[in-house]
Amino acid sequence: MRHIISILMENEAGALSRVVGLFSQRNFNIETLNVAPTDDPTLSRLTVTTVGDDRVIEQITKQLNKLIDVVKLVDLTEGQHIERELMMVKVKAVGAQRAEVKRTTEIFRGQIIDVTPSVYTIQLTGEAGKLDAFIQALGANTLLEVVRTGVSGISRGEKVLSL
């Protein structure tokens, strides 16, 4: 099953490589990963999506917790949560395509954030599945470039991941 693990870690050189190294060292899988400092500049928040059965996920969280740089973590998929991913795509947009692409973007509630006579750059936010669907809808022959941030997540309601 797919899990979203959200980690608060020391914002220090080498911390990220310990987390990433752990995944390859122990043969765990990383689907997406993102990391950035938080409001507290001594902490970074890292979100990783991974797949594995219960035993593997238990090992992943235990091994991550063992890293000295990891301060706290939560498996968001254990509870109600919100996940989002940001994607930017560059698509060919000439002739009739321009209107078609624009319409599709609107349906998916994306925004065109840059324009040239032959290219649209579109921004879209949502769950990973929605981004996949958008790419599908655009069709392979219009796509020029895709960039995705990877999943970020937060729990619903009162629950917070903080010190």
Add this chain to the structure above:
Amino acid sequence: MELLSGADMITRFLADEGVEYIYGYPGGAALHIYDAIHRQDKVHHILVRHEQAATHMADGYARATGKPGVVLVTSGPGATNAVTGIATAYMDSIPMVVLCGQVMSHLIGEDAFQETDIIGVTRPIVKHSFSIKHPAEIPEVLKKAFHIATTGRPGPVVVDIPKDMTAPTEKYEYVYPKKVKLRSYTPVGRGHTGQIKKAVELMLKAKRPVLYGGGGLILGQAAELFTELARKLNFPVTTSLMGIGAFPQTDKQSVGWLGMHGSYEANQAMHHSDLVVCIGARFDDRATNNTAKFCPTARIVHVDVDPSSIGKTVRVDVPIVGTATSVIEEMLSLLDESRSAPDAAALTDWWKQIDDWRASRVGRLYEPAQPGEPMKPQQVVEAVWKATKGQAYVVTDVGQHQMYAAQYYKFDKPNRWITSGGLGTMGFGFPAAMGIKLNKPQEEVVLITGEGSFQMMMQELSTCSQFGIPVKIINLNNQSLGMVRQWQDLNYNSRHAQSYMQSLPDFKMLVESYGHVAMKVEKAEDLDAAMEKAFALKDKLVFLDVYVDPREHVYPMQVPQGSMKDMLLSKTERT
């Protein structure tokens, strides 16, 4: 207020931390530190002949004393030479602090002379690592390094020290930090009482229980409590290879150690048990054989300081995260308070079964040598046991000799059995033995090695001459990489690809050339006399080159992918 250079802070900190010996080898990036060592007399430096030996010396010391071993090496090749020793310590959870010189900060990343990203290289084999970013932070970082290395599940910590951090002209205030605070690191303490109660209930109901101790009992100084628990319960006691010594092996409650080359009765007992109470072992593949067939009728209680050890390879019914001492203490008091006692009738039957397994093996452990035949390695180990009255620190390398040592030397105390269990590092033994002897000069320290392993670290004969380290070395010379050869006999139709040691040195001449004593023993009738002579020479390194049967195999040997009880018992018998 005291102003010190980074280099002086290092030596001063080590002295304040109570470190007597450090093991190392100098080089450009570490020279400020070496100069600081030269200018003080509290911390003594042992100059090895290869950095790997420095790490194993520190490791051996740590295993025998429970205190962290400290290593100092230079950047680049000095640091990479230490890698095998760091990995060895990591796999067996040994507390160690490795100080590595590094090129000057402004050169890092430029492929400077002798630059290696040692933090990167060692990342998967350390408990943690630090880079010094400013000389003033040296005391605090070192304190953190020692704290992390020695608490919780211990392990090696690397500290990378760019040369400019130790410059003699740059001085900063030095205060020995008495305490450390790490918000993201809190080693576990007591176990969950509810879980411990559940475990005790299972113990009181069990009909065929086994108490299974691991290296965690030794590291956690819990052997005495474990023994008390075993006595109170009257359960059969087994250990992992690393747990040897946690319970007296000459006690009749001991069924020996378990696993691939463990005892017949230990593996049988595990397989047929209805309750395994494991404290401080990690159920690794050499201990469990095929996990799908592991202990099919047993409930498993697993106590460990490291939560990630629990449920990693086998399913566990009652997980308990906590230190061995605190959990055993709580078990003992719960047993005292309990109105019920272990099921005596069931235990009587269980012991009868175990005694039968035991009896079936008496006198059949190995085939004694016929007159005129080469000695058996097992009999040599038995002779060492006799000669040292079972009281020695016994250090091994890796191979058949290691297994014979584990099988035929009987350990009644913890910290006396010193072996590289997790990584299985040939070359570990000699330096590890040196580290112990140096720090415990009154104790008998015996290295049981093989001619293959010994050649991996034999340059340390020189270190022993320089510092006067009189270890006793028993070289079980089977003129082959015996363990490899055994697998080739079993799995490759005796095609001995590269397992034959050609051009062996004359070990006697070699050892004597360093000023030590050496004897060659080729006949069984000379063995006891040679042992006696060797151990009588208290202040000399003595090397016994004992010629043993190259065709011998280690048995029992679990059948690959089988259950615990599936064992080869000799070249012709199996369970």
